[in-house]
Amino acid sequence: MRFEGTESYIASEDLMLAVNAAVVxxxxxxxxxxxxxxxxxxxxxxxxxxxxxxxxxxxxxxTKAQQGLYEYDAVSRLRDSQLGDDRVxxxxxxxxxGKVWEAFEGDVAPVLLIDEIDKAxxxxxxxxxxxxxxxxxxxxxxxxxxxxxxxxIIIITSNNEKELPDAFLRRCFFHYISFPNKEIxxxxxxxxxxxxxxxxxxxxxxxxxxxRELPGLRKKPSTSELLDWLKLLLAEExxxxxxxxxxxxxxxxxxxxxxxxxEQDVQLFEKLAFMTRRx
Numbered sequence: 551m552r553f554e555g556t557e558s559y560i561a562s563e564d565l566m567l568a569v570n571a572a573v574v575x576x577x578x579x580x581x582x583x584x585x586x587x588x589x590x591x592x593x594x595x596x597x598x599x600x601x602x603x604x605x606x607x608x609x610x611x612x613t614k615a616q617q618g619l620y621e622y623d624a625v626s627r628l629r630d631s632q633l634g635d636d637r638v639x640x641x642x643x644x645x646x647x648g649k650v651w652e653a654f655e656g657d658v659a660p661v662l663l664i665d666e667i668d669k670a671x672x673x674x675x676x677x678x679x680x681x682x683x684x685x686x687x688x689x690x691x692x693x694x695x696x697x698x699x700x701x702x703i704i705i706i707t708s709n710n711e712k713e714l715p716d717a718f719l720r721r722c723f724f725h726y727i728s729f730p731n732k733e734i735x736x737x738x739x740x741x742x743x744x745x746x747x748x749x750x751x752x753x754x755x756x757x758x759x760x761x762r763e764l765p766g767l768r769k770k771p772s773t774s775e776l777l778d779w780l781k782l783l784l785a786e787e788x789x790x791x792x793x794x795x796x797x798x799x800x801x802x803x804x805x806x807x808x809x810x811x812x813e814q815d816v817q818l819f820e821k822l823a824f825m826t827r828r829x
Contacts, residue, residue, distance in 0.1 A: 551600050559588065559595035560737045568725035569596060575723055578664075578682055578704035583727030585709055586772020592727075593663035593705040602703065603660035607649035613670050615677030618650040619687050619696075641691050650681060651696060659700035668708040675718035683721055730773060732759065742777055743784070753793035754780060757803055761810075766818055771809040779808040 553569040555561035561569075569592075572579035581589045597604035607618055623644040631638045647655075653662040667675060681687045685698040706722065708714065730738060732755055739751060758779070762770045771779075782805045783793075792804060802819055803809060810816050 553596050553599050556595045556599045558741055559591060559599075560734060560741055561592070561595075562728075562730075562734065565592070565725060565727060568723065572723040573703055576701055578706050578722045580706045580708065580714075580719070580722040580724045581727060582708050582710055582724070584729055584770070584772060586774040587727045587729060588773060589707040589727060590663065590665055593661055593665075593707075596703065596705065597661035600661070600703070603656055603658060604663070605649050605653050605660050605702075606663045606665060608665050609667050609670050609674070611669050611671075613674065615670075615674050615681075616648075618648040618664075618678065619681065620648050620651055620689060621646045622691050645689065645691060650678075650687075653702040653704075654685065654696055654698040656702070657699060660702050662702045662704050664704065664706045666709060667706050668711040668714065672712060672715070676715050679717060679721065729762075735773070735776070738773060739777070739780065743780060746780070746784075747790075749790045750783065750788075750793070751780075753790045754783060757793055758809070761803070761819070764818065764822065767815050769811045769815060771811075775809055775811075779803075779805060782808055 553561070553566055553573075555566060569579060581592060583589055593606070594604060596602075622641075623646055627638055627641070627644045637643045649662065653660050682704065685701055686695060688695050735755065736751065739746060754776075758771060758776050761767070782788075786805065788804050802816070806816065806819075810819065
């Protein structure tokens with residue numbers, strides 16, 4: 551089976567090649583790209599497109615690699631022993647399976663998303679090297695070796711907040727999701743808002759891509775933000791003529807809060823619009 555995108559997710563040829571190459575090589579697919587370019591959604595759509603179960607492990611700054619494998623709940627066991635609970639005699643009752651263990655147990659190879667791996671400590675990727683490479687790990691409390699029944703398809707996302715170790719990178723197939731051009735973006739919009747009036751779409755795209763090209767912008771609007779903005783434009787029945795005024799930088803975009811996410815960028819746009827009017 552090959553991934554060829556889905557009705558709701560427009561994947562470029564390069565991205566589809568990367569997904570299928572990672573599946574053939576049986577290596578994790580490391581995905582980088584601007585926030586909002588669909589990295590997380592990609593894993594969901596791969597599972598949908600290939601008909602596989604989907605598991606998601608959201609990484610935080612405090613997440614440890616061990617939590618993806620399993621955790622031993624010593625506190626619950628101590629409490630049960632004080633209460634005289636018979637469960638206390640089987641330590642297996644206090645082993646809490648993590649997302650990697652769940653992925654290894656599946657009779658059908660699932661898609662496992664390890665989301666935003668760069669949020670964790672720098673040692674986090676290295677601590678998973680053996681498990682992701684050999685598809686097995688040892689549970690010391692129960693003296694049990696857990697092996698994957700079927701090798702899961704592993705998708706790892708990163709926002710480039712910190713560099714990942716070379717040893718980890720060597721074991722991954724890498725792909726950078728470039729920001730969509732106007733043609734691809736039009737297809738993405740069409741998949742979410744079929745039948746959108748072309749005049750409104752044309753003017754909205756002009757405003758959006760002009761905004762992204764502003765020098766000094768701290769947070770460029772992303773694909774997801776464009777989709778949110780279009781939803782608001784349709785709900786408020788904003789006309790193409792209103793957007794055309796914005797395209798000439800005479801006024802700040804209507805409902806700009808969907809596109810500009812901090813006061814510095816709003817002030818920058820206002821300043822450029824004022825300078826344009828003066829000229």
